Amino acid sequence: MLDELDKKIISAMQDEFPLVLEPYREIADKIGISEQELLDRLERYKKSGQIRKMGAVLRHREVGYSANALCAWLVPESRSEEVGRLMASKSEITHCYTRLEQPGWRYNFYTMIHGHNRQECQDFAAKLAQEAGLADYIMLFSTKEWKKTSMKYFREIE
Amino acid sequence: MLTAFDKALLNIIQTNLPLDSRPFAVLAERLGTDEQRVLDRLRVLKENGYIRRIGPFFDSVQLGYVGTLVAVEVTTDCIAEVAAVINAYPGVTHNYEREGRFNLWFTLLSPDLEAQREVLNAVGSLPGVVNILSLPATKKFKVSVQFTLE
Numbered sequence: 001m002l003d004e005l006d007k008k009i010i011s012a013m014q015d016e017f018p019l020v021l022e023p024y025r026e027i028a029d030k031i032g033i034s035e036q037e038l039l040d041r042l043e044r045y046k047k048s049g050q051i052r053k054m055g056a057v058l059r060h061r062e063v064g065y066s067a068n069a070l071c072a073w074l075v076p077e078s079r080s081e082e083v084g085r086l087m088a089s090k091s092e093i094t095h096c097y098t099r100l101e102q103p104g105w106r107y108n109f110y111t112m113i114h115g116h117n118r119q120e121c122q123d124f125a126a127k128l129a130q131e132a133g134l135a136d137y138i139m140l141f142s143t144k145e146w147k148k149t150s151m152k153y154f155r156e157i158e
Numbered sequence: 159m160l161t162a163f164d165k166a167l168l169n170i171i172q173t174n175l176p177l178d179s180r181p182f183a184v185l186a187e188r189l190g191t192d193e194q195r196v197l198d199r200l201r202v203l204k205e206n207g208y209i210r211r212i213g214p215f216f217d218s219v220q221l222g223y224v225g226t227l228v229a230v231e232v233t234t235d236c237i238a239e240v241a242a243v244i245n246a247y248p249g250v251t252h253n254y255e256r257e258g259r260f261n262l263w264f265t266l267l268s269p270d271l272e273a274q275r276e277v278l279n280a281v282g283s284l285p286g287v288v289n290i291l292s293l294p295a296t297k298k299f300k301v302s303v304q305f306t307l308e
Binding site for chain 2: 002010013014017019020021022023024025035039042043045046048049050051052053054055056057058059060062063064065070080084085087088091093094095096097098099100102104105110114138140141142143144145146147148149150151152153154155
């Protein structure tokens with residue numbers, strides 16, 4: 001269970017990470033705790049899986065991956081584990097989920113595919129469809145980004 | 159243009175920001191350089207837009223949030239207004255216009271299912287919204303936004 005201090009820390013960590021020699025000390029000062037307590041708690045969140053990674057996310061367009069497609073697949077339920085493992089192993093795929101089926105929309109399996117251009121994404125999906133033995137899929141290329149941001153957790157407590 | 163050093167730095171820092179009092183000194187040692195150079199380059203890479211965010215990335219489910227992917231079919235004349243209303247919700251982190259019948263796709267994180275239902279109902283009743291589908295994940299196989307720069 002998260003206590004109030006956990007929520008305060010998680011909320012504070014959503015702010016810009018200070019690019020200074022001792023960034024954790026600066027954040028800890030703002031929260032009003034010691035640097036060691038902050039590091040200990042972050043270490044604990046990492047071990048428990050609440051932090052899935054400590055690192056950086058790049059703007060994929062700026063680093064050359066300018067095309068992305070949400071690819072929705074129809075995968076028989078009995079095959080979803082096997083197909084999930086195969087797709088998760090591909091570096092071109094950044095997100096892979098099964099999702100609830102809804103009337104009027106037959107797809108149940110979703111992957112985010114990144115490539116240097118549209119053709120590369122299409123070729124990759126076609127090859128993957130063949131490898132996985134899946135015939136029914138749809139590629140939903142983005143035509144406009146209306147919003148892309150990181151979640152600000154526990155902001156309501158401030 | 160990214161230098162070979164920039165690429166090496168970005169490849170490491172994507173998955174490994176040390177939990178250490180001097181994290182950039184740890185990275186510098188791995189890269190065979192000094193702390194100040196790492197910091198200077200990171201500032202430049204951040205300012206020039208290569209890095210979107212540095213820090214911890216939390217697992218929303220582990221923090222108790224409920225998430226869903228929402229597909230919306232909107233008449234094209236209303237899409238900007240509908241997108242603006244959707245964007246105003248703090249739990250909406252991604253909102254993309256896409257090709258196809260369902261032309262607006264957004265991700266939504268909410269503190270609980272009731273809060274999620276409220277947003278879905280509000281968006282579903284906006285002018286121009288023909289259809290709305292909530293597609294919550296039933297199993298996660300991968301979330302790893304990582305690019306190897308060569």
